[in-house]
Amino acid sequence: MAIIAFSEERFPLRIAFGTSGGPERRTDIVRLSTGFEKRNQRFARSVRRYDAGSGLKSLADLAAVLEFFEAMRGRMTGFRFRDPLDHASARLGLPVSPLDQAIGTGDGEGREFALIKAYGSGEGAYMRSIEKPVGGSVRVAVGGVETAAGVVVDPSKGVVIFDAPPAEGATITAGFEFDVPVRFDTDQLAINIAAFEAGDIPTIPLIEVRP
Template sequence: MPSFLEERLPVDVRLGMSYADDYTVMITTTSGGAEYRKLVQPFPARSFHINFTTDQADLWSRVIALYHRAYGKFAGFRVKCMDDFSTNNLTGTPTPLDEVLANSSTGIYQLRNFYGTNGTALAGVGYPSRTIFKPVAGTVVAAKNGVTISSGLTVNTTTGLITISPAPLISDTITAGCQFDIPCRFNSMIEVTAIDRKFRDCGSIDLIELLNP
């Protein structure tokens, strides 16, 4: 049974959304009050809190239907964060020079998006990146040594891997940009409240990002 649905949580119905990024940090406090902190994973993990208020038929046919197709908390799906869906300044049109990708000798590269700056570090503290597993089809653009790649570029929109053929040299600088969705799953049940005969409200829907979908 597949554990990820390649479909997007509806965002074109009336909704309210809040979100927050967190990092897994283990903190140990000694008897003297000193703290020892260990960063378990250097990637942001986003959680969403969503409230839908919409027509009953729309809620049932789209939001509730997705919940059931996902078997509740079991399967993941795509979520577009309206404040953070592009490698170009969060919401801009992607460019081939947006983000530097890790070196590869195989011609296969993983899309990613840095937060804070473009992959540099300051005083030993790195600026983290989000691995982009779910780029939006038709939005990925890439460049080699600053020159846009116009042919030989293949994009896997289910993994975020791009393949460049022929494979660049290990010393070449590969950059890329795209729009992306965040892979998430439901982290709560959906409680529906009848507002009147036609409209329904389902608040307190919690979603959590899947770091390894």
């Protein structure tokens, strides 16, 4: 089997539900002699870190993690991970709608539009690129009207492709579920068989990557 940089396989869902973690940013802060601060954001986008090792698990779950870890060659290969709290274009608890996120405006020429999710509103909103939508979950609307004919979604890149360019001025929106591209952030699993038919892996660190 050839070793690849990224696999479209997903980390086992039943284990992901016990995950802790979330977005991380790097901000440099310098306090000036005047008392004011200068703040500089090192990275344009946040990086998500997770730990899927919390909680006692069945031996079947431990075996699933072990098999997946070996298949991904430890830190070598990236894979899909479902964030238990943030995995859809809609607000938590609401169903996905084709009007959830504005992803572009037609100019009569462009046919490809990248999926994004906005955090906040107005000019200060953070626009997150969604590169790993869940296949079959993407719903698209043009000018507020849902359309499926003549639309293809590349689930490995998060790009919506129209057969014909949307009309100039038409707002393109989309709703979707998505995974986070991650890799293991360790090359060793410390598995502990804590009790009969149960055990734990104290830490399973994962870090977001650019696929």
